Amino acid sequence: MNDVTQPSRRQLLTLIGRMGGAAAMYQAMTALGHAAETQFTGPPVLSGAKPGASVVVLGAGLAGMVAAYELEKAGYSVKILEFQDRPGGRNYSLRGGDSFTESDGTVQKVTFAPGNYVNPGPWRIPHHHKCLLHYCRQFGVALEPFIQLNHNGFIHSSDAFGGKPMRYREVAVDFKGHTSELLAKALGAGALDQSVTAEDKEKLLEALRNWGLLDANMAYTSSVHVSSQRGYDRPPGGGINGAPTPSQIAKLSDVFSPQVWTAMSFYFNYVMQTTMFQPVGGMDMIGKAFAKHVGKSITYNAKVTKVAQNGKGVTVSYQDVPSGKVNTVSADWCVCTIPLSIIRQVEMQVGPKLAAAMKAVPYAGHIKMGLEFKRRFWEEDDAIYGGHSFTDQAIGQLSYPNDRFFSNGPAVLLGAFTSGAGAFQLAGMTPAERIEAALKQGEVFHPQYRKEYLSGVSVPWTRVPWILGCTSRWSEENRAAHYQNLVALDGRVVLAGEHASYYGGWMEGSMLSGLDAIAQIHKRASAA
Amino acid sequence: MNDVTQPSRRQLLTLIGRMGGAAAMYQAMTALGHAAETQFTGPPVLSGAKPGASVVVLGAGLAGMVAAYELEKAGYSVKILEFQDRPGGRNYSLRGGDSFTESDGTVQKVTFAPGNYVNPGPWRIPHHHKCLLHYCRQFGVALEPFIQLNHNGFIHSSDAFGGKPMRYREVAVDFKGHTSELLAKALGAGALDQSVTAEDKEKLLEALRNWGLLDANMAYTSSVHVSSQRGYDRPPGGGINGAPTPSQIAKLSDVFSPQVWTAMSFYFNYVMQTTMFQPVGGMDMIGKAFAKHVGKSITYNAKVTKVAQNGKGVTVSYQDVPSGKVNTVSADWCVCTIPLSIIRQVEMQVGPKLAAAMKAVPYAGHIKMGLEFKRRFWEEDDAIYGGHSFTDQAIGQLSYPNDRFFSNGPAVLLGAFTSGAGAFQLAGMTPAERIEAALKQGEVFHPQYRKEYLSGVSVPWTRVPWILGCTSRWSEENRAAHYQNLVALDGRVVLAGEHASYYGGWMEGSMLSGLDAIAQIHKRASAA
Structure with missing residues (x-):
């Protein structure tokens, strides 16, 4: 009886598929909670190919x-x-001994130490890119975590915080603190009583008090409690002098600077979310693995x-x-x-x-620069292990290496990654001028830059002869x-x-x- | 002249140090922007110890x-x-072949496959714990990233979202969307004109529009744009059927559930922030490294x-x-x-x-459980690589292994980590009952649990004979x-x-x- 009067889920889907085609099928699957998390569920089945095709x-x-x-x-x-x-193709890595020739014939020789590399093209793999991960697994490409969100990385805005780089944790905590205080104030004044029920209002006030680290007066103020998220002036320790001292919160108008919410938003992009991966030893391990099979x-x-x-x-x-x-x-x-x-x-x-x-379809013109330094001062001196520091200068960002943490010897960081005006400005320079610009701008974060610098390479994609651009922009x-x-x-x-x-x-x-x-x-x- | 009329920064600090001692020195250093990021700058100098002491x-x-x-x-x-x-001490790991005896004599034998382990005590190392990192480096303890924040982990609340587990990205994006919409509404209505300047108000509205992914009417609504952060029903792809379809945002009253902001706040704790590490092969590598020197x-x-x-x-x-x-x-x-x-x-x-x-000083009574499964279904089926899933059930959370991603064969996840009522409830059960509870509760996230389960061990710290508790609670x-x-x-x-x-x-x-x-x-x- 049941299978006639109450079609099973599968029967229902088959019926819908017959009547409405794939799109209707998909809508129905979604409604029934069956939608696949990705479009990739396996390679296409190409059975019955004609001999000799x-x-x-x-x-x-x-x-x-x-x-x-x-x-x-x-x-x-x-x-x-x-x-x-x-x-x-763009899946490649530059290592010591490689050279890169720009479209006007300018040649850069890469002199990185053995084991060091920069990925001028793709460099990180989202956890939901199942097709790529499928082949990495099938071909035995070893992957390691790519540290994406690093709360201890820097945010630098030329026109906020007096031009001083701030730690991500400091501005992100201050942003949620200040906005929570303001929203709590509006709720308290009854300004949103038409928009939220009394019950939701209570829930939200409780959320804001906790999420925003608000004090007894529902205000966001400097305290040890706030410092337990944004960081301390003197962190907790052990023994007699173990007590921490709080840091000072930043002021509202700095915290609402576009550089802050741009960086915060960046980390929320689905393609940028944790957990991310990179191939051990360089991104070109993937292309090389494919070439083993189709070479x-x-x-x-x-x-x-x-x-x-x-x-x-x-x-x-x-x-x-x-x-x-x-x-x-x-x-x-x-x-x-x-x-x-x-x-x-x-x-x-x-x-x-x-x-x-x-x-x-136009193409974007990213630039990337790899800079090699004598030691990992960003780890040793600044406690930054992977992740990024963002700036509104032409270089756009620094990204710290995600491999061989805590190791001694020379290491390569990404000294610039940017598109738009900054990229074209840097692309218009000679390789030596680009290095000089990257060092000067990167010193905002790391005064150790000049002292520790060894060598560098810049890849302005607009000047890569085999593509003359970086990626399509629809x-x-x-x-x-x-x-x-x-x-x-x-x-x-x-x-x-x-x-x-x-x-x-x-x-x-x-x-x-x-x-x-x-x-x-x-x-x-x-x-x- | 300069060195007399304008003392250098170092001279100033020396002077302050002489006059006011260490505390004044520290205050002055802070004011001058010199404060160390951690209390640890190196081991204490113990020179001139008396012979034979x-x-x-x-x-x-x-x-x-x-x-x-x-x-x-x-x-x-x-x-x-x-x-x-x-x-x-508490720095230890349980592996196959180990056994754990509770204070009442109950013995649990661990049967994990070679290479698998659970860390019943400490299990993650913040990047700013410089003293610990100093000794790891000095003793050659290999460290690997501990994936802390995983946007694709789950949040489960028994009384929100119809009891359905949500991905962290979904609730975190919805939380900022809904709160941004409300704050924008209050600002738009002039409710906060006494609290923010006209200039800051404009900056903040622009921030909220971007940060909250608000639409042209400054409302938070389901769209492909919003899905580019919270995830899609059907993600973007390639070729003919490449277009994505958006997901549906969750409703405000669910999103303000305590389970949501508790999890979001957790990741903002300074001691929980990225980048974190763990020793390769188990936390006890640290204790063992010390024992090589003082054993x-x-x-x-x-x-x-x-x-x-x-x-x-x-x-x-x-x-x-x-x-x-x-x-x-x-x-x-x-x-x-x-x-x-x-x-x-x-x-x-x-x-x-x-x-x-x-x-x-009273002691907290955490419990941890290690569950071994036949395969990494959380990776293979759910695209969860490391990180946590939180629940308001007694088990508190699941944490996924951070080592050997993408590998085949049995793997151990942390099937419970909790203190308070949940911990005491689980501690009061037999080991077999604890496993049953962990499987039943964990199934909320992973229906694969029963089918894939191999073995498990539970460590209720209140019943560990050599401590009878887990950590001090000041x-x-x-x-x-x-x-x-x-x-x-x-x-x-x-x-x-x-x-x-x-x-x-x-x-x-x-x-x-x-x-x-x-x-x-x-x-x-x-x-x-």
Whole structure:
């Protein structure tokens, strides 16, 4: 009886799926509490590939390599063309002995000590990027925690706190203290009686008193109690002189400075939330792990010059960079993961909608700088272990290394990471001028900078020849007009990469788009 | 000229130091921005110890061992008496093969897989506990990050959110959203015009709009924008179905539940702030490292039965536990680190002030439980890597292991950590009943619990024979009346341990008090 009059949950979902398709199915699943936490539940199932079916993949970054890996697993014949002489694309690390050539030919040599590195591209992995984590686990890429939120990092605003850097804990605690006091005051005066019930008002006042560390008068004032969160002038100790002395709270107008809530908000971004990870030894461990599996299919130093297609297949022309010789490769299908900033300069036989979409998306111009110092003074002198310090200066932020805490010897910190005006200002300098700027600005936090500095490298992404930008930047308008056209299979060509995702600039977006691209190809190939 | 009319900062400090002593010096340093971040700047300098001077140390926990280590370095002759058959005191770990005997003789055998452990006592190290970190570094104790704040951990309140566990990110983002909306409303209505200037009001409104993710009407409402912090129903992805769908915000009255702000406030405690550490392989690596240096001075299985002193020295009587034989050891001085809960049952020749102080301090009764499961379902299924889930049930919280993320095989999580009513409720059960309670309550978060459970151990500190409690609990009144009497040298005896510090329950407090104790002895011994 039950299975007729009261359909099971599964039957209900099947019914909804039949009637309304995937979207209705998804809505129903959400309503029933079944929605997956991520879009990734496993690689696409590409069963029944036609024998001999072939795919040419353009670009050996993560999107291209994950596509190639799953295609080969499914029985497709795959060739990958890669402009550079290494796999990974933006997934890479610079170490001592490496060099970096900017688009105008300027060369920087990296002289870091063995074991030290900087990740110019991606550098942190959110715990919910399940696709990336799936492959790291499958390929045995060792991961270690990336310390994201560090309460002891600094916040610096040129026009607040007298220009003095503050610890994150100090400003974050003061922000909640001052706002709690104000809200409690408004509630006490009855100003919100139309908005909250009497019961909620009592609950909220109790919350604010505790959360804001308010005193008996519901005021936020300097005390040992407040210092138990924002830090002490003299912390508690043991024995005769064990008693702590309180610190002084900062004043309201400084605490409401944009630099404070910008940093506080940053840590609340879902993609920035703890727990985060990084590969042990450098981000390029991921690209290298993929290359172990698909490396034999990669042709390096291959500059794509033309993508032609007809009803039967795709022919890609490419130049062997060292020799200048032009070759072609043909295949049934093509996955193009070359950044839009580059591929839109290449002759490509695609429909007008895709062509328009490819032209529509601008690229952000981040810069990153790695600075090597003689010792970890940020740990030894300032008790900062990983995490960030933010500033409104051009360098944007410092980020402290998350590996080999407490170790002796030279270490590399990220001496600048910024986009927008600051990035373009730094990109417009010579490498030596950039270092000088980074040292001068970083001294705001760490007066030890000059004394301990060893060497540095700067990577302004606008000047990286193989991309001329850092990540795609979709506006809402562009999304509405072009996104579906950009990601849809165009004849026998489909695009993939972070630009073909809603996770711009993240490895997860690249890989999910790579998987979606091959799912589209497989569906069409199987139907043909 | 300058050095006469304008004394340098150092000259000024020297002058102040001469005139006003250490306290004035410290106040001046604070005013000049020189105050040390911690009380620890290095071990005390114990130069010129009298040849042959001797100290007997009672207890081979961290307070006792750090005291012994520095005393021996300075030339003192040291003997340590320890009740247990191992060093470390509360600094210890339980592993497979260990057993734990409660005060009523109940024995629990631990059957964890090799490499798995639970730390029944201390388990995390704040980045600012410089004394402890100093010795870890000096002794080569490898440390790894202890993931403290995990935005993806759960918050569970029996009487909010319909009893459903929420992710920390969801409630924390909703809390700031709802409170920002209310405060913006009050500001907009002019309710706080007496409290903030017009300029600060504008700054604050801008802050609230951004920080609270308020919409164009300054309201906190469900949206993709809000979901970019609290999490999505369907997260962003790549390719055709890449668009995210927003989650629904929780209602105000649930969000103001005490369980929410209690958890949020917890993470803001200075001692709980990121970055935190743990020793690789178990907390007892620290005690073992100390024992490598002072182990030859330790007599194990030594139950102190009497501490006698006169003007010339101290005589401690102790029973060799296995044989029952009573011995004595004599020394010029004594550092007693035995917990107050134990030592106040022992005959001790001290003055009335110290005797009263020793009786005054009650002990907290925490319980911890380690549960071993077949696999890391919290990582694999729930994307929780380290950190905590909080509940208002008796178990208090779960804490997820911070070592060997992503690994296969059995793993141990902390299945209960609580004090107060919950701890006493669990302590009053048999070990099997405690496990059953922990499984039942933990299922609120993880329905996988029963299926994956392997074994468990519970440590109710009130039933640990060698302490009968967990940590000292000083009230403000007790501090005022007794603290200085407790920590001061009484004739030739001085107390040390976490109870003799302002960092009750923390290893840092134990060690700082141990160092202060020997500084007092050395000063008196040098003056004698």
